[in-house]
Amino acid sequence: MDDRVKRNLKRFSYQICILFFVNMCLINFKRLVNSVIKMTKNGNVKNGILFAVFSFLNMGINFIITMILARYILPDSYGKLSLFFVIVSMFNIFICLGVNSYKSTQFFKLDKERIVRLINVTITVSLLVYILLLMFIVLFPSLFSNVLGLNSLYQFYALTYCLTHIFSMELLDIWRLEESVWRYGTFTVLSLVMNLLLTVLFVWEMRFDWEGRVYAMIVTGVLFAFIALYVLHRKGYLSLVKPTMQDYKRALTYGLPLIPHGTSFWLRQGLDRILINTYFSQATVGLFSLAANFSNVIQVIASAFNQSNSVYIYKKLSSLEMDQLPSFKKKCFLQVLFYVFLSLIIFIGAYFFLPLLFPKYIEARFYIFPLCMGSMFQCIYLVYVNILFFYGCTKQLMYITFSFSLLHSFLSIFMTKYDAFFTACIPVMVNSIVALSVYRYAMRLLERKVGKEN
Secondary structure, three states, X not given: OOHHHHHHHHHHHHHHHHHHHHHHHHHHHHHHHHHHHHHOOOHHHHHHHHHHHHHHHHHHHHHHHHHHHOOOOOHHHHHXXXXXXXXXXXXXXXXXXXXXXXXXXXXXXOOHHHHHHHHHHHHHHHHHHHHHHHHHXXXXXXXHHHHHOOOHHHHHHHHHHHHHHHHHHHHHHHHHHHOOHHHHHHHHHHHHHHHHHHHHHHHHHOOOOHHHHHHHHHHHHHHHHHHHHHHHHHOOOOOOOOOOHHHHHHHHHHHOOHHHHHHHHHHHHHHHHHHHHHHOOHHHHHHHHHHHHHHHHHHHHHHHHHHHHHHHHHHHHHOOOHHHHHHHXXXXXXXXXXXXXXXXXXXXXXXXXXXXXXXXHHHHHHHHHHHHHHHHHHHXXXXXXXXXXXXXXXXXXXXXXXXXXXXHHHHHHHHOOOOHHHHHHHHHHHHHHHHHHHHHHHHHHHHHHHHHHO
């Protein structure tokens, strides 16, 4: 395709999409502001905001530090680090087979002993999967090396980091469900500070380049995993209580469908970077990844808020009555409006400040808007997916997300070879369809379940 045609297509796409997006925001601005003012007067909402801030730090630690690194390492090194995170995200899908999510949905239904058994299920399954994947790396060391250019040592680092992350998340999940906001925050901030200090030591002082970031992640992950296990033991959530076969069966029945579901997210993000690396260069991967990191701010904020919002939804759905349904739907819609405005703010800020903060990555600007739109629809999906989680509809969710992710993969394989800009546009279409599908299914499910219970 001619370069002039590509530039005109990009410019035209930007103008049409931005005009539509801004118009949609202005129409609903007043309504959103009034609702936010009312909500902030509620004490529970304030705690929710604090949880969202701390969750953002916890989930965005690597993102925050990686963004800072972009000012000091070249796009080629940034591309290699991004590919390392692709491996991490892939191992994260399998490391505990999704069983860790089951505990959260049952926390307000079961006694403490049964919650302890479910935590032991997560730890046992994670250790077994870790051993199996480690054997896979030893037996097939060149599998990822040929595709990503990263040797088996970094595959081992990625797998180990995923295991330590599971242990830390078990403790943070307990504090989240208990609504112990300051303990959650203290653990998160200390982890962030240590991660940042070790990154400075390894990258700037010891000159390890992008590898220094990996070393900092591993050391921090291992240390805080041991701290998490110790605290869980002191709180009585980690003891030698043997899970029953029924515990394993229920947790795996809930968690296994989440593997294709989790794979769908990897297909929509990790595969894109692999294809760009195949058709272009690691420097192009670096440019695309930096733009994606700006759009990921939207998703990290949404996921952080969802950490506390999911607790609210699980509590609410446990006793929701028919006359409360309109109010519940209205609160969900207000969250959608918030994510629309958030996406607009992040896009404008990233587009205009990228040349000032990251002059070596100025070519990344063209990817920002479509990636932000894709992230916005991913956030809208998060608003309604907790309804499916609460009612145990993980299999139905798997069908929705995995099938459309296969469509995403097909489009990426077909379009990426022409221009990485097309790769950035694909999530807009696919994520919007997924969000709409989850929304419609969640609304039908609510009407059926709440109507039946009343």
